[in-house]
Amino acid sequence: MSFSSRRNFLRSGAALGAGIAATGFTPRRIFAQNSSFKRIAFRQLGSTGEKVSEIGFGAMNTRDDELLEAAIDMGINYVDTAWVYMKGVNEEMVGRVIKGKRDKLFLTTKAISKNPDELMGQMEMSLKRLQTDHVDLMLFHVTNSREQILNNDVMKVFENARKKGMCRFVGVSTHENQAEVLDAAVESKFWEAVLVGYNYFSPPEVGKAIENARNAGLGIIGMKNLLNPASWPWKELDDIRTDKQKEDGKVTAAQALIKWVLEDRHVDTTIPGITSFEQLRDDVAVMGMPMSFGKRRSLIRYGEALRGNYCCGVAGCTGCQEQCPKGVCVNNLNRCLSYANSYGSIELARENYAQLPRTSKIDICDDCDECVVRCINGLDLNETIRRARELFA
């Protein structure tokens, strides 16, 4: 789909969008005036007072300078990298591109270590690679527990970095136990933003924790919007579109999934990983895109196509945990089955199953006539057990 056809598509959906806004979907959006794109939209990042583009640039796997350069020219102002990405080469790339443009951008990087003493060294190295004296947001990377979030030694390092002017704001990133981390971040009264895995399949408690955190003034940055890359069914889902639909500019599954996240008014920005100009084009087009009835229908269609085969565990769902009286983690079985169902690789499914703990093996299910575990999303777990027996017994 060409840029112009997508822009026309977006324009045509504007009236519907206004109607939807009247029904309660009113994200804090401030449309850019000086961008080459008419619908680039910004939101306030928590209580920081900063305006960030709805679509940020996830640079983690970006290889070419020109791609980030193009994104910045298009109006994206939120750039996300980390000390650890590409062993530092990623920060160097970002540093080259943002030179001379630093003041136009909201720059985020991340430090990661079990040892708080090592964090400051990483932050200093990041600034050197990024060729700047400060980043806007410094994140404590990959946290998954309340204890990590409330660790005084870690907070002291980040506070020190903020006092030294190395960063303006501090936050955390979380890939699992998102709700616990978000709640702890609020409790801390220290962290100012959370980068959180959040997508269409995230369980309600994650959405609720995001709402609470945003209401408490924390900035919310959504990631993993396109689901777990390891189970990327959206690549196939893109192909659901007929050629006619592609010509007509129907929304892609990836766009619909990002849009779903942005429809949550408690999310301030998202950072899809961008590795090609084609992706950049599609992701940028989501900004300011009203969620028309047609798009919502498309998303539901994509979602429901996934839901029948897809366990939401990777989106943070823990709904079936601890339900089985014999201790079987059905979501683990589902994860293994997804390799057969989504990838079509029975071998991969069996390899993953082989690595499961003894407590999750299918032979434990032999004592039960029917699975008593109930999936909160309506996944047929008896079918899971039947299929697991077929492949793994």
Place this chain on the structure above:
Amino acid sequence: MIGLSIKRYSWCFILFMFLITLSVTVSFGQGKVLFLDEKLNGFTRAEEVRFYNGGNLYEYINGQAVFYLSYGFKRLEHGVYKKADKQYTVDVYELNSRLSAFGSYRQQRDEDADKLDAGAEGSILTYLTVFYKGPYYVEIIPTDSESEDIGTMRVLAAAVSAKIPGDTDIPPEVALFPQKGLIAGSERYVDENLLSYAVMGRGLTASYDQGGDSELRVFLALPDNNEEALKVYNGFNEKIKNGTLAKLEEVQGIKGETPYRGMAIMYIRDKYVFGCLSVKNEDMAASVLNQLYGTLKKKQLVQ
């Protein structure tokens, strides 16, 4: 008679057990330790080796898995080694090919790092050692700052490298680039999104000094066949504005402007699409492409 039957059933049983063993070996091949032995030249493995495949690599390195998946990731063997009070993680990634391992290495190595004499190419910093050999890309990382010892990591890297089979040469495709003016170590390879365009597929790039701060970026797309090559050529052609015809010997091409890479020149011959970007010195660009085409002909890669 009964004895013969027992014998026959014995053979059947042996054959049956052999097939079972074989199938188990094949099924759980990913769980077999190939490189990270319990002892490696004075280092002792501190815990069981863990394995990851394309399905669960995400559980180990989150979104960075995308990077390795883009290089045709097949398998990761992950171990932790100790020697005295020092401890290191060792990750051996099996990728699609030698070229993929080369690509992964070149994309992530620090150009200011010291050279490491392991594998085909290697580099070493206090906090990171990387090298590749055959289709394997290897990372060695100290688990704490006390273990940041280059000498110790060199020994461990050499021991790991010795366990890994494969060529210790740079992949031959990389040598297709002309040497004159080539910026040392600038060659890169990607399995997809060459020049960050999905339509370009896999291929190589290299940079040449054009004088001043200017670098000429030469690319060589590597589609599977002539038909795919035409798609690549036409796809990139759409990005070139104000295109005019260009000619290299008997090969037709196009010359024009690109939004972020200045002037571009591109040619197609059989299944190869090659060209350059950021052209400041047209004579130099023509010379480099001429040499590249000459090499493709000399090696009989094109008719």
